[in-house]
Amino acid sequence: MNEQGSHQDNRPLSGLKVIETARVITGPMVGLLLAEMGADVIKVEQPPRGDAFRNWHGDGAGPVSANFVAMNRGKRSVDLDTKTEEGRKLYRSLVRSADVVIENYRPGVMDKAGIGWEQLKEFNSSLIYCHITGMGTSGPRAGLPTYDAVAQALSGLWSQLTDCSRPEPVGPPFADQLTALYATVAILAALQARTSTGKGAKVEVDMLSSCLAFQTLAVTSCLIDGTVFDHRTRGRASLSFGFVDSVGRPFAIHLSSPQKPWEALCRALNLPDLIGDPRFRTKADRSTHYDELHDVLQAVFAAQNRDEWMALLAAAEVPSAPILSVGEALVDPQVIALDIIGDDGPRSPVVINGHRCMTVRTAPEFGEHTEEVLDSLKKLASDDALPD
Secondary structure: OOHHHHHOOOOOOOOOEEEEEOOOOHHHHHHHHHHHOOOEEEEEEOOOOOOHHHHOOOOOOOOOOHHHHHHHOOEEEEEOOOOOHHHHHHHHHHHHOOOEEEEOOOOOHHHHOOOOHHHHOOOOOOOEEEEEEOOOOOOOOOOOOOOHHHHHHHHOOHHHOOOOOOOOOOOOOHHHHHHHHHHHHHHHHHHHHHHHHOOOEEEEEEHHHHHHHHOHHHHHHHHHHOOOOOOOHHHHHHOEEEEEOOOOOEEEEEOOOOHHHHHHHHHHOOOOHHHHOOOOOOHHHHHHOHHHHHHHHHHHHOOOOHHHHHHHHHHOOOOEEEOOOHHHHHOOHHHHHHOOEEOOEEOOOOEEOOEEOOOOOOOOOOOOOHHHHHHHHHHHOOOOOOOO
């Protein structure tokens, strides 16, 4: 535990025991989010190498990858071979005193091993069991391997992120991380329900459904009025614009629905005639003539540098910001003021009663806490046999 640990004892999930039997992103991110809230997350890893993200570059050597650290801060690692009967017996013993299990194996894998929901609930009736899949447990694709790009593609999400005439994978692993967020919410809801019923529950979340649910506006629009969103729909509807300055540095402006930001922008740029221009008079007009408006404004913004424009637009209260690289964002004064960046990654964005939730451990070495955790099991089992 680091020096911050003494300030984190009152985190909302302190005392909650979580067994994470998950790999790569979706399941491990759920464990990370729960650990930030104070849960004791025990990551069960299969020998000989554990989570594939530990050595993502495939050379089997060198330091633990950033991929692994990003999703596994704040956890304890146990080296446990659940392919053996002894390993499965120890796993059941771990679960016996747990509140939550997280796993993201294909449907049926854990059940066949004898450590799935049906088996575990028999000796831990208050267990919250979270099963994360790519495509759910039914349908023609349910048993197929699913990764982030596959779920993005099938859900329609990818079509909103790139020009499909030249499709390119863009941005963070949206499908993986969206699924993790929905799974975390589901676990917390099940835990809340348990406080009144005393009963556990099986929670199921899949990547395809999560991507569709995240697109609530696009899906609803398609169902109600037949509008099919593409990669330009959102910008036009919200009047979000990207521009470059005199030396090509990018920045963003979001004019949205109110008339006030639009008129403030016109006055700040000394273009009051645009306010009454019939092409741009209303939000609907500006959306219809989006490309024309972009070109008019870009011609103006090309005359000066970004810092000057940012100062002018901020003074006029026009919603705007420079488009930064991740490296630039980390040293932005506003980001620094929020104190959200730790030594090995972003901290939780959640602040409760003035205290930011955060992990109090670094990402563990493979099997780092095996002896510690198994010794605690021996104490728990001193008066009781381990479950078969």
